[in-house]
Amino acid sequence: MEVKLPTFESVFSIDCVIFGFEAGELKILLIERNEEPFKDWLALPGYIVEQDESIDDAAERILYELTGLRDMHMQQFHTFGEVNRHPQGRVITVAYYALIRINGQKDLRPITQYARKAFWHPVNELPKLAFDHSEIFQTAFNKIRRRLNYQPIAFELLPEKFTLTQLQSLYEAVLSKKLDKRNFRKKMLSYGFLKELDEKQKGVSYRAAKLYKFDRRKYAKIFHNDLNLDK
Amino acid sequence: MEVKLPTFESVFSIDCVIFGFEAGELKILLIERNEEPFKDWLALPGYIVEQDESIDDAAERILYELTGLRDMHMQQFHTFGEVNRHPQGRVITVAYYALIRINGQKDLRPITQYARKAFWHPVNELPKLAFDHSEIFQTAFNKIRRRLNYQPIAFELLPEKFTLTQLQSLYEAVLSKKLDKRNFRKKMLSYGFLKELDEKQKGVSYRAAKLYKFDRRKYAKIFHNDLNLDK
DNA sequence: ATTTAATGGTGTAATTTTCACACACTATCT
DNA sequence: AGATAGTGTGTGAAAATTACACCATTAAAT
Structure with a gap:
């Protein structure tokens, strides 16, 4: 060359x-x-x-x-x-x-x-x-x-199966502020890209939480279509 | 060195x-x-x-x-x-x-x-x-x-004094979609960083529009404080 | 003087989103 | 059986967003 x-x-x-x-x-x-x-x-x-x-x-x-x-x-x-x-x-x-x-x-x-x-x-x-x-x-x-706040990067940091509480504590750690549990769950679930699994958390000494998975296909359908320009 | x-x-x-x-x-x-x-x-x-x-x-x-x-x-x-x-x-x-x-x-x-x-x-x-x-x-x-949508870059493209219609048409050109005039004006003015001038547009063959200025100080006060993390 | 063309400027109601807030339930451990 | 620690849920108020239509003003054309 x-x-x-x-x-x-x-x-x-x-x-x-x-x-x-x-x-x-x-x-x-x-x-x-x-x-x-x-x-x-x-x-x-x-x-x-x-x-x-x-x-x-x-x-x-x-x-x-x-x-x-x-x-x-x-x-x-x-x-x-x-x-x-x-x-x-x-x-x-x-x-x-x-x-x-x-x-x-x-x-x-x-x-x-x-x-x-x-x-x-x-x-x-x-x-x-x-x-x-x-x-x-x-x-x-x-x-x-x-x-x-506008890209699904949180899920790259969590294990494939995670609880909503883990997800929330990740948001809190990154943003360094407390979030309201009920509002956080409502909002996350309302997006429709979290898939609820039949499994539960194991090995905890308290009530086991449901596990969820991030559904990349659904996410793409919901957000990538409109190029994310609006939000 | x-x-x-x-x-x-x-x-x-x-x-x-x-x-x-x-x-x-x-x-x-x-x-x-x-x-x-x-x-x-x-x-x-x-x-x-x-x-x-x-x-x-x-x-x-x-x-x-x-x-x-x-x-x-x-x-x-x-x-x-x-x-x-x-x-x-x-x-x-x-x-x-x-x-x-x-x-x-x-x-x-x-x-x-x-x-x-x-x-x-x-x-x-x-x-x-x-x-x-x-x-x-x-x-x-x-x-x-x-x-x-989250930074005041529109004002760098416009003359120092501009009308709201010019501002709107800039948004429409960049986003390539039509916006509603009333809602656009309401929202822009509600931010509080546009300063209404006493002047009006000149040299147009129709009703002259009011001129506005972007007030960088006010913008900084309103948004830079909270690091823009939320929006 | 009147008309025309072009844009300026304004309000309200319905809907959606955001926010604040508290308690009962469940599993495990002792 | 009780203590512990975290799970999971609903409602009402406030704020933001959306949809929508008409009269006012000006200069130019007639």
């Missing part, structure tokens, strides 16, 4: 903000860096894009190499391009987020030596992160808080 | 989708290319980011060089990173949009030879554009249609 374009030595990278929900708390995935700069700091999983991969593919690969997680279906949300973001040169970073079920994915094992380990950390009380990663996290968090 | 990062020859560029509103139609700014590839094609204004400028600064500079427009306050909205977007090599592009008042900015004069000319074109009936610019446009258009 002939390259005739004016260029400068530039580096593209990807950073990933991976949200999970566990024990009533919203968490994100962090790595402990094993390389300079910011050696030993905590950081978002991120690395450099290769020449022959799209940025979407790069995001999947990089997340896998740093955490062992695959096929996370990430969404690009912002690109950070200030001149002095990186102490060693000009780096422009496309940031992605994903929402995943923590319980389904227990083994976090970095494949490269670049990360010493990967682990979940609650989004409240986050420490200072390497580079401008605190800002990147904050931008991601704002995005998903907005999107929670 | 020492550069120790692994790199590959990569190119960053910016493309701009500049919306304007004129004669009841939504338009965007296109250039006629004067260079290969896609010589003589219509394209979005766009060019390559320099090493010592942030991507936001680059967007302002590039738009200026290709169209003569300055200080447009653009918003980044998506980054396009497929491997084969550009026939001459790997190019990753951060796309920006802006909404501007066409009438205030009549003189479109490309500064560089790279664009033969720049002009406004209605968004309906757009021709095929160079590169993947049709897709970039479509993504931008979808974004602003969503945002129209």
Whole structure:
């Protein structure tokens, strides 16, 4: 492939903000860096894009190499391009987020030596992160808080079968405010995209709650038709 | 500055989708290319980011060089990173949009030879554009249609003083649907961020309408407080 | 002076959505 | 048998949304 374009030595990278929900708390995935700069700091999983991969593919690969997680279906949300973001040169970073079920994915094992380990950390009380990663996290968090209200992202964080109380506590954690139980249930059920199962919760020492599933087909029928323009 | 990062020859560029509103139609700014590839094609204004400028600064500079427009306050909205977007090599592009008042900015004069000319074109009936610019446009258009409902972007497209009918026809053009006049007015005025002026429209051959101004301070007071999370 | 064409400007009732609010039921544990 | 902890349900008030039609004003044309 002939390259005739004016260029400068530039580096593209990807950073990933991976949200999970566990024990009533919203968490994100962090790595402990094993390389300079910011050696030993905590950081978002991120690395450099290769020449022959799209940025979407790069995001999947990089997340896998740093955490062992695959096929996370990430969404690009912002690109950070200030001149002095990186102490060693000009780096422009496309940031992605994903929402995943923590319980389904227990083994976090970095494949490269670049990360010493990967682990979940609650989004409240986050420490200072390497580079401008605190800002990147904050931008991601704002995005998903907005999107929670008009996109079915909550269900990506919950197990496939969940109770309405779990769903509500997820909303409360993300929005950081209390919601009314009766109104919440009424509204969620009124949408018609939750499928009530015959099963109940197990292993709880109190009355077991009904389990529900998110019905993606019905959701698409109800909302994707009118392109979501109205709400 | 020492550069120790692994790199590959990569190119960053910016493309701009500049919306304007004129004669009841939504338009965007296109250039006629004067260079290969896609010589003589219509394209979005766009060019390559320099090493010592942030991507936001680059967007302002590039738009200026290709169209003569300055200080447009653009918003980044998506980054396009497929491997084969550009026939001459790997190019990753951060796309920006802006909404501007066409009438205030009549003189479109490309500064560089790279664009033969720049002009406004209605968004309906757009021709095929160079590169993947049709897709970039479509993504931008979808974004602003969503945002129209929860951000005060309409006022950036109108002259400083405008009538409610102009405002409504802008909404109708962007959303491509008819709205009810009474309900529209009632709702807009109920927000409380439109300031009624003592002036009236001039030079029309029918009853002159009252002019209004968008009051940014009041808007901020009303909406920015609660971070816009609810709507 | 009158007519015409074009747009400005206004109110009400029905419907839907949102919000606030409290208690009885069920399963388990001791 | 009682304590505990969470499940599950309904109603009324207030607010927001929707549907809907006519007269007023102005400049231009006759």
